[in-house]
Amino acid sequence: MRAIKKNIIKYSKKLNKIGLSTLRSGNISVRVENGFYITPSGLKYSSLKTKDIVYVKLDGTFNKKQKPSSEWRFHQDIYLRKKDARAIVHAHSTNATAISVHNKKIPAFHYMVALAGGHDIKCAKYATFGTRELSKNILKALKNRKACLISNHGQIVYDSDLPKAFELAEEVENLSLQYITALKLGKPKILSVKKIQKVLAKAKNYKRG
Numbered sequence: 001m002r003a004i005k006k007n008i009i010k011y012s013k014k015l016n017k018i019g020l021s022t023l024r025s026g027n028i029s030v031r032v033e034n035g036f037y038i039t040p041s042g043l044k045y046s047s048l049k050t051k052d053i054v055y056v057k058l059d060g061t062f063n064k065k066q067k068p069s070s071e072w073r074f075h076q077d078i079y080l081r082k083k084d085a086r087a088i089v090h091a092h093s094t095n096a097t098a099i100s101v102h103n104k105k106i107p108a109f110h111y112m113v114a115l116a117g118g119h120d121i122k123c124a125k126y127a128t129f130g131t132r133e134l135s136k137n138i139l140k141a142l143k144n145r146k147a148c149l150i151s152n153h154g155q156i157v158y159d160s161d162l163p164k165a166f167e168l169a170e171e172v173e174n175l176s177l178q179y180i181t182a183l184k185l186g187k188p189k190i191l192s193v194k195k196i197q198k199v200l201a202k203a204k205n206y207k208r209g
Ligand SMILES: [Zn+2]
Pocket: 026, 071, 090, 091, 092, 129, 153, 154
């Protein structure tokens, strides 16, 4: 378990380092048996110790002496609903957040949008952070997807392990920057659902091969 906590700290520091989420914003969790480990509330990532990482059971209970991230509920709800979710990264990254404040999704302006699982990356409706209402909105936007934006808030992704989830969060931020840049030149050409389905089929075969 110590190795899992250490890995969470490593990636939390990386969140800060590469500018994906500054200071205390954003949070990371990893699924374990009957629950998940998550970054704590209110502590700077740069000073995190393994004892600060909080174990939250799948039923939402945790040691009251510890304080998990105030956004632990959407981690819990994703783990309850998405059986393939093994790690979650949530960030207030600048470009993804910039799109989210317009309550816009990222369309298939680039084929890499397919990394999130389909022909777009949806934007979950706004609700107060840490509420069940927000979990509900996020799960709706995550239907058949591994990533979404959260209106007036940021982005959230999950994957089969922490390195993969982190990479996907980086990719969502990168796509957000590319999309904003493309919009400066006018209306970008959007790829059809059929074209994205071809990308998804190819990616699947590539993984198998
Ligand atoms: Zn947040």
